[in-house]
Amino acid sequence: xxxxxxxxxxxxxxxxxxxxxxxxxxxxxxxxxxARIVDSGARGVLIDISSLEVVDxxxxxxxxxxxxxxxxxxxxxxVVGMQPAVAITLVELGMSLPGIRTALNVxxxxxxxxxSIEADDAVPEVPDASLED
Amino acid sequence: MxxxxxxxxxxxxxxxxxxxxxxxxxxxEQTKMVTAASELAxxxxxxxxxxxxxxxxxxxxxxxxxxxxxxxxxxxxPDIELALRDGYTSGGGMGLGLGGARRxxxxxDIVSKVGEGTRVTVTRWK
Numbered sequence: 001x002x003x004x005x006x007x008x009x010x011x012x013x014x015x016x017x018x019x020x021x022x023x024x025x026x027x028x029x030x031x032x033x034x035a036r037i038v039d040s041g042a043r044g045v046l047i048d049i050s051s052l053e054v055v056d057x058x059x060x061x062x063x064x065x066x067x068x069x070x071x072x073x074x075x076x077x078x079v080v081g082m083q084p085a086v087a088i089t090l091v092e093l094g095m096s097l098p099g100i101r102t103a104l105n106v107x108x109x110x111x112x113x114x115x116s117i118e119a120d121d122a123v124p125e126v127p128d129a130s131l132e133d
Numbered sequence: 134m135x136x137x138x139x140x141x142x143x144x145x146x147x148x149x150x151x152x153x154x155x156x157x158x159x160x161x162e163q164t165k166m167v168t169a170a171s172e173l174a175x176x177x178x179x180x181x182x183x184x185x186x187x188x189x190x191x192x193x194x195x196x197x198x199x200x201x202x203x204x205x206x207x208x209x210x211p212d213i214e215l216a217l218r219d220g221y222t223s224g225g226g227m228g229l230g231l232g233g234a235r236r237x238x239x240x241x242d243i244v245s246k247v248g249e250g251t252r253v254t255v256t257r258w259k
Contacts, residue, residue, distance in 0.1 A: 020146060023139040023175070054146055054164065056171040057229040085164040093168060093233035094219055 004029045006036050012044040012113055013037065013075075014106075018051045026062040033066055037073045043120070044113035045070050048106055050081030060095045067100045076116055078102065080109035136174050136203070137183045145174045145186055152188055152199055156259050166199060166257045169237040172230040173203045173253050181205025181251055191256065198239070198258040209247040217243075 002025060007014040013036055015029070033045060045066065049055065055063075067077040080103045082090075090097070103109035134145055149170040153163040170186070177184045184205030191200045210216045219232045231253075235241040240256040 020143050022143045053150070054167050054171055056168050056175070057233060058171075058175060083164075085161045088161050089164045089168045089237065092165065092236050093172075094229050094236065095233070 002028075003032065006032060008036075008040055008042065011042055011117055012046055012110065013040065013042045014046050014048070016048040016051070020053070021059060023058055026059055030062055030066055030069070034069050034073065037070055037075050043075050043117045045075055045077040046106065046109050046113060047077065047079045048081045048109075049079060049086075050083065050105075052086065053083065055082070055086050055090055057093060057095060060090065060097060063100055064097060071099075076101070076113060078109040078113055080104065080106055134188070135183075135185050136177045136205075139178070142171060142174050142178065146171050148188060149199070149201065152190070153257075156190065156197055156199055158199075158257070158259060162257065162259075165237040166201075169234040169255055169257075170201055172234040173201070173255065176230050176253070177203045177205045177207075177251075181207030184250070193258075196258050198256050200254065200256040202252060202254045204250065204252045206250040209249055209251055210243075210245040211247050213243055213245060 004015060004017055004025065013033065015033065036042065037045065047063065047066070063079055070077045078101045082102065101112065103112050134148060135141060136145065146167050149167050150163060153166045158166065174186060177186070182205065184203065184207070187202045189200045189202070191198045215221055217232045217235065219229060234255065238255040238257045242254045243251070245251040
């Protein structure tokens with residue numbers, strides 16, 4: 001079965017979408033990613049869409065779902081590399097991609113993820129005692 | 134072109150991309166037309182139980198354009214005004230398909246009869 005590869009780089013899962021995705025492939029990616037987050041304990045997901053020439057409302061919804069599911073699983077999602085023509089079209093279409101963080105390219109997206117994973121880890125665990133009374 | 138599966142959606146997008154490029158649409162114009170086609174083809178598939186799309190180069194005086202006509206023999210749309218409203222969906226979508234596609238083209242026409250089917254025709258001029 002056709003699949004989009006998911007690479008692991010430390011605490012981050014990296015997905016580069018290189019093909020014109022049909023709907024089933026996008027749904028498969030969503031399922032695979034959530035499973036991989038759980039298996040690997042990844043804290044971040046970086047999705048590179050620089051090769052995507054079209055992002056319609058379905059793909060937009062899938063990206064939003066992935067961001068929401070990863071958040072529920074204690075990971076963060078950043079979408080990078082959107083082509084200017086795609087951004088213009090998305091806005092005109094009426095999509096704002098709520099809940100999705102974006103960065104200009106893979107390098108900036110990776111830096112954004114690393115920083116927020118570190119910031120997350122810096123928060124001290126709440127000791128059990130403070131939960132009493 | 135037939136629209137029977139989600140794989141056909143990809144073929145429709147590719148065909149619209151090729152035709153728009155041949156008409157020398159700018160990259161943004163191409164992307165808008167392909168995205169509109171993708172939304173409408175998915176509607177044809179999901180709500181119209183499949184159908185077909187006809188691509189046509191149209192000329193009006195000196196200007197040329199690309200016209201796409203999506204036809205299905207599905208259940209039809211009882212309330213077109215409502216279906217065009219952003220955020221309205223009868224399925225699992227985001228409700229941006231019809232209204233969104235209308236914003237991406239220059240001309241938009243929809244004819245629907247309950248029990249007989251729906252035809253959506255869109256045109257984008259160069």
